[in-house]
Amino acid sequence: MAKIAIVYHSGYGHTAKQAAAVAAGVNEVAGASAQLVALDDIAAVPWADLDGADGIIFGAPTYMGGPSAKFKEFADASSKAWFTRAWQDKVAGGFTNSASLNGDKQGTLGALATLALQHGMIWVSLGLLPANSSKAQRNDVNRMGASYGAMAQSDSDVGPDVAPPAGDLETARLYGARVAATTLRFVRGKQ
Ligand SMILES: Cc1cc2nc3c(=O)[nH]c(=O)nc-3n(C[C@H](O)[C@H](O)[C@H](O)COP(=O)(O)O)c2cc1C
Incomplete structure (x- = not known):
C-alpha cells in the first residue's frame, strides 16, 4: 500500500476543491490511499502521519505570486523534518489555484518544488x-x-461551488493518479 498525504491550505475553499480532486485521483489507483491534511491550524498538523507517508503532495492557493502565508508557516515548521531527513526519498508533487489565468502560479509551484527538493524528495511532473x-x-x-504540477483557475467573483471548472479538477485528478502510480513503483521497488 502506498500512503500519500495531501497537505494543503485553502483560504476560501477553491483550492480545497482541487485538493479533493487530487485525493480522488490517488484513491483510484489500486494499492494507494490518500490522507487529506488541511492547514487550518499549524499546531494540529499530523507530523507523524507525514513522516510515515510514502508520498506527500503539497497544495496552496497563489497569494501575491507565491504560496499563501499559512502554507509558508507549514513549510517553515517542516524544518524539523528537514533536520532529521524524515522526508528523504519520499515522492512529492504540488498544485496551486488562483484567480487569474496566469496569476504567477508558476511562482507557487516553484516554491512547492523547492520545498520538496530541500527535503530530498523526488518531484513528479504533471x-x-x-x-x-x-x-x-x-x-x-x-x-x-x-x-511543474497541477494548476487550477477560479474566477474571482464566484465561490467554490462553481470554481475551479471541471477541466481543472480533472487535471488535478489525473495528477493525483500519476503521483500515486509513481509512489507505488517506489514502494514496490523497496520490497
Ligand atoms: C491575499 C491574496 C492574494 C492573492 N494573490 C493572487 C495572485 O497573486 N494571483 C492570482 O491570480 N490570484 C491571487 N489571489 C486570488 C486567489 O488566488 C483566488 O481567489 C483563489 O481561488 C483563492 O483560493 P482559496 O479559496 O483556496 O483561498 C489572491 C487572493 C488573496 C486573498
Whole structure:
C-alpha cells in the first residue's frame, strides 16, 4: 500500500476543491490511499502521519505570486523534518489555484518544488500535454499548460461551488493518479 498525504491550505475553499480532486485521483489507483491534511491550524498538523507517508503532495492557493502565508508557516515548521531527513526519498508533487489565468502560479509551484527538493524528495511532473490549439476549450485538461504540477483557475467573483471548472479538477485528478502510480513503483521497488 502506498500512503500519500495531501497537505494543503485553502483560504476560501477553491483550492480545497482541487485538493479533493487530487485525493480522488490517488484513491483510484489500486494499492494507494490518500490522507487529506488541511492547514487550518499549524499546531494540529499530523507530523507523524507525514513522516510515515510514502508520498506527500503539497497544495496552496497563489497569494501575491507565491504560496499563501499559512502554507509558508507549514513549510517553515517542516524544518524539523528537514533536520532529521524524515522526508528523504519520499515522492512529492504540488498544485496551486488562483484567480487569474496566469496569476504567477508558476511562482507557487516553484516554491512547492523547492520545498520538496530541500527535503530530498523526488518531484513528479504533471505529465500532460497542454490544451493550446485554436480548438482549446475552458474545460480542457491542462488548459494553462503547466508542467511543474497541477494548476487550477477560479474566477474571482464566484465561490467554490462553481470554481475551479471541471477541466481543472480533472487535471488535478489525473495528477493525483500519476503521483500515486509513481509512489507505488517506489514502494514496490523497496520490497
Ligand atoms: C491575499 C491574496 C492574494 C492573492 N494573490 C493572487 C495572485 O497573486 N494571483 C492570482 O491570480 N490570484 C491571487 N489571489 C486570488 C486567489 O488566488 C483566488 O481567489 C483563489 O481561488 C483563492 O483560493 P482559496 O479559496 O483556496 O483561498 C489572491 C487572493 C488573496 C486573498
